[in-house]
Amino acid sequence: MATTKDTAPPPTTTRELRGLALYREHGDEITHEGHGVYSVPGCSGGTYTVDLAVFGGTESCSCPDRAPVCKHIICATVYRATARAAARREQGERTAARARGARASLTPLAVSL
Numbered sequence: 001m002a003t004t005k006d007t008a009p010p011p012t013t014t015r016e017l018r019g020l021a022l023y024r025e026h027g028d029e030i031t032h033e034g035h036g037v038y039s040v041p042g043c044s045g046g047t048y049t050v051d052l053a054v055f056g057g058t059e060s061c062s063c064p065d066r067a068p069v070c071k072h073i074i075c076a077t078v079y080r081a082t083a084r085a086a087a088r089r090e091q092g093e094r095t096a097a098r099a100r101g102a103r104a105s106l107t108p109l110a111v112s113l
């Protein structure tokens, strides 16, 4: 007999949860090394280099985990998404501030006309 379990998406893997936990606990220790390349701390000391393959190809990590996507890749992906969202927000605020500045500098002109 079919149950809802048969059609449910596969459960979140332990590796994904460990990647999220790693980001939560050590996300502030990640360093950006280049385009899509990050130094990600390991749980037991050490640091691994993660390449998110932003120019195409496959993500890779220098850790011994042979899974296609290890927890460091998941951690770096969350880090990159968060950093990009923050940068976009900041850019939006700068654009809004420039627009306010432009309006303010136009006001004296408008008055003098």
Ligand SMILES: [Zn+2]
Binding pocket: 048, 061, 062, 063, 064, 065, 070, 071, 072, 073
């Ligand atoms: Zn790894």
